[in-house]
Amino acid sequence: MIFNSFDFFVFLPIVFCAYWFILKKHLKSQNVLLLIASYVFYGWWDWRFLSLIMLSTVVDYFVGLQIFKNEDAKIRKRWLRISVLFNLGLLGFFKYFNFFIDSWVDAFNSIGYQMDYYSLNIILPVGISFYTFQTMSYSLDISKRKLEPTKDFIAFATFVAFFPQLVAGPIERASNLLPQFFKKRKFDYNTAVDGARQMLWGLFKKIVIADNCAPYVNDIFQNYSDYSSGTLILGVVVFAFQIYADFSGYTDIAIGVAKLFGFNFKRNFNYPYFSTNISDFWKRWHISLSSWLNDYVFTPLAIEYRDYKKYGIFLALFLTFLISGLWHGAGWNYIVWGGLHGLFYIPVIFSKKRFSSISSNKINSKNKSTLRDFPKMVLTFAMVCFTYIFFRAINLTEAINLNKAIINGLITNNIFDIKIPDIRIVLFIPCLILIEWLQREKAYGLDLQKVNSTVLRWVIYFILISVIIIFGAKAQSFIYFQF
Template sequence: MLFNSLDFAIYLPIVYAIYWGLNKKLKVQNLFIVLASYVFYGWWDWRFLALITFSTFIDFFVGLLLVKTALTQKKKLLLIVSIVTNLGLLGFFKYYNFFVLNFSQAFLFFGRNIEVDTLKIILPVGISFYTFQTLSYTIDVYRGKVNPTKDFFAFSAFVCFFPQLVAGPIERATNFLPQFLKKRQFDYDLGIDGLRQILWGLFKKVVIADNCAVFVNLIFNQSIEYSGSTYFLGAVFFAFQIYGDFSGYTDIAIGTAKLFGFRLKQNFAYPYFSRDIAEFWRRWHISLTTWFRDYLYIPLGGSRGGKSQTVRNVLIIFLVSGFWHGANWTFIFWGAANALCFLPIILRNKHRKYFKIVADSSVLPSLNEVVRMSTTFLLTTLLWVFFRADSINHAFTIYSEIFSFSMFKVPLFQGIKKALFVIVLIFAFLLVEWHGRKQQFALAKIGFTWYRPFRLALYYVLIIMIFWYSGNQQEFIYFQF
């Protein structure tokens, strides 16, 4: 069920009304969340409900057993059961064909032809997200950072809560699970704030991302070769498509959670206003980057050892992150390229230089900040080519044109005039984001001091634009991950 669909527009008010009608009975309310979430998830393919149910049972009982034993070896065995089960399911559905095909190609390199059978596997939507969420629960119980719950309905709701089930943010049990164990009170102000965040998320997705997607698909999916300037413009459109698409989904998810009295953590913090690549990765997909930091990078030793260990750990974290995004060499190259850009910063111990938002105490950025933001955006835009390209050869074909004299030609492709209008929309969008950059989401405080009719006019303009462009519906990019 898509957030920007008629199905969800009907589904949400019904679930909302029934949910708050049950607010005097916490366990019944949690059970209803589970049932509503299963309907939401099963809307794509009901068969995959068995997978999420199985993962829920495994990690719920592993969590209980972890605190019932004092034997270290037994605890490690239980943790291994959880890790192998979760990553085993993820690996089979997401990576089986990738490994089989690459195994066969490796033998071809040595002159031997091995016939292998691939499987017609449908990737369960959201499996990468809820797998990491349940896995973090058992790891935290094992580490003693969280006490396991005995309330199965509360734990099930924590795993499958429908707003963030399919594409995050990836929540931790320390923050999210306790919210299911205590009574929720209806909060009018929180609900209104949630509606504003949903509105801004829909604008990002429908008006910005889906409009950019038209030209991204046109430029990247064509067999003909374009000029370097056209490819570069396509990469810029993709940079805003993936940001508007994914951060838009996150805003809708967090806003919807607020309607039900829940507070999810921020997943994007204006990453395109970053002053270096390290700051970008602190502000982009925060729930995933912090997950890898806490459960992979730090256990490997982080940057506490020598430079060689730091290089190794950074490479591992980015390669795994790239592979998490998809079973394709393009994602692995994307991760490796980001690691190579990140390494000089961390080796010079400059990766913690920028923590506060840019121009925190001023309206406009300094010239130095403008240069740094522009350079970082240019770098990330070029790196997105690996992420969007169909293959490594496709990516290098695009790069060969971008870094050629054809970069100085005027971009030409079908619909160039409409593309210019989309560029104007992007600039307007960036102005709003810049104005609201100190808030959790850009629309959080905008218009609060305005005369009420003007504030309502802003909301109506956004709503009209969302309906105007809703016919160009595109699936959320991160559903494939």
Template sequence: MLFNSIDFFIFLPIVFVLYWMVLNKHLRMQNVLLLIASYIFYGWWDWRFLSLILMSTVVDYFVGLQIYKTENSSTRKRWLWLSIGFNLGLLGFFKYFNFFIESWIDAFNSIGYNMDYYSLNIILPVGISFYTFQTMSYSLDISKNKIKPTKDFIAFATFVSFFPQLVAGPIERASNLLPQFFKRRNFDYIMAVDGSRQILWGLFKKIVIADNCASYVNDVFQNYSEYSAGTLVLGVAVFAFQIYADFSGYTDIAIGVAKLFGFQFKRNFNYPYFSTNISDFWKRWHISLSSWLNDYLFTPLAIDLRNYKKYGIFSAVFITFLISGLWHGAGWNYIVWGGLHGLFYIPIIFSKKRFSSISTSNIVTKNNVSYNQIPKMLLTFTMVCFTYIFFRSINLSEAINYNVAISEGIINNNIFNINLPDIRIILFIPCLILVEWIQRDKEFGMDLKAINYIAFRWFIYILVIAIIIIFGAKSQSFIYFQF
């Protein structure tokens, strides 16, 4: 079920009414309702894969209890590895089986051993990369004595499958989200209004920006050999706004829907295209993933490699970004994308006297970017766009060919014959940049709490709704559903 579908806009009010008007005095029944609603929401896509969520939930629920009650460190580690092995096993089979088999065969064929391809018709379950990381972090935090396990299976199962963030995050930590299932929730009008604003802003970014960009980006990347270098560069820049509006739009809707039910998620985007370097970018982009990788992968690696000083830090950063690339997709183009971000960290690492993290926590902090930092922002945006060529291309070969086409176009002076996108893209991308620049100290672009004039606020709401209706493109799936 898509956030931008008619099905969801029928589903959400039904759950909302039952939650607040029928079960408002029964906390446990509210959790049961959210669990049932979450399974319906996910099962709308394919009921068969609900069994994977349930298995992951059961395994980590019991593993958490066993780790907590076991004092022997070796036994605790064995239980922890059961959780890690099971979740990574699910993820590895459904997402990477064919990739590893094909890569293995290609490696042997390249040295003269002819092997036949064998692959399974494996369907990638939506959201598996997200909920497996979320459940793993629960077991990892218990093993580190950061949290205590819950004995309430319903609350834990709802934490794992909570529908606003089930299929594309944010990847919530148990320390933040799980306790909220045990607190009595009273309807908060101000919180619900704020959530509605954020939903509206997310729909604007998805339907007006991302979905309008999609047709232009698809055409450029599918027919790159036919276009000038200028068009190819513009296609990448438009994709940068497509993927940002698509993914951050999903996140805004998810956070807004959670607020309607009295829950607070951590922030997942903090205006990433206002970043002044790659390190800053990853503190602002997909914060829940970068902080997860920081806490559970980079930090342990950095500790193990600390004797190698900055070379050890760079190795830890580079490995982390390779894993990040592989997390995004089963293809060498994603691994190269991650590796490029790791390489772009080299100047940052060797310019600092102390360097301890690739990310910060996803606590909302005030933005201090100003006009005099715009050159740094443009340079960072250019670097990110270069990596997007590998991210958007269907494979590594196509990414290389796309880069070659740009180079040949520049050499042949085929630059300025640019195929411009639809006027809606030309109009609304600058509007998005302007609004987010003005609102860069706010949680999201349509955070209008500071405006005291009700009539003006309603004018903005009606204007945004009208733009969505008039200029919205045909509904498309969210990009990060494929990960």
């Protein structure tokens, strides 16, 4: 089941009404309802993979209890290894098994040794990269004595499977989300309205912008040899807005749905295309993942390599981004994408006296981007777009060929021979940029809590809903479902 489907718009009101009108006085029953609803939501895609999320839940629930009750550090580490190896093993088999086998065979073939092999027809379970990281961080935090495990299995299972963020994040930490399942929740009209408003904004970004960009981007990347360098560059830029509108749109809907049920998720996007350098970008883009990698990968590596000073920091950061690339997809193009982001950090690391983290959840309005930062924003956006070529391409070979096509086109001076995209793209991407620029101090683009005019608010809602109905493209799955 996906947010932009008819099924979801039937499912959500049913769960909402049962949650607030039937079970509003029974916290435990509300949690049970959310757990059942979450399993229905996930099983709607393929019920067979419910066993994986249930197994992951059971393993980390019991491992967390064992880690906490043992004072012996060695025993705690043994239990922690069970959680880490299980989650990474689950992720490794379903997501990377064929990739590693193919890479192994290709390596032998390159030296003249031919190997016969069979690849498995493995279906990638939706959301596995997200919920494995979420449950693994639970065990890691307990082992560091940052968190006490819960003995309420229902609450923990609901935390793992909570449907708004199950399949594409945000990757919620137990320290933030799990305690919310133990607090009595009261319906708050203003919070619910704010949640519905954020859902509307997310749907606008997904249905009107991302889904309208998709056909143009797909055509450019599939037939890159037929187009000029100008068209290819424009195709990459349009993809940048497609993936942003798609992924941040999903996040807005997820956060909005959570608000309808009285839950608060951490912010996952903070207007990333207004970033002034690559470090700033990763403090604004997919914050839940970058902060997860910062805490559980970069920081331990930085401590390990601290004797090498800034070179050690760069090594730790570069390895972290390689892992980030691999997390996004089982392909060398994703690893190169991550490596490029790591390389782009070099000026940031060596130009600062102290570099301590990749990401931050803090929203610093004092350091908001201004028009004076426009050249830096353009340069950062261009760097990010260059990496998107590797991210969007089918494989590394296609990414290299597309880069060659752009360079050859620039040499032959065919940059101005451009295939113009659909008028909806031309109109709505600038509108998105303008709205988010004006709202860049707010939590999301349609945050109208300080707008006192009820009439004005409803006019804006009416316009957005009309635009979604009139200009909405054919519904497509969210891009990050494949990760």
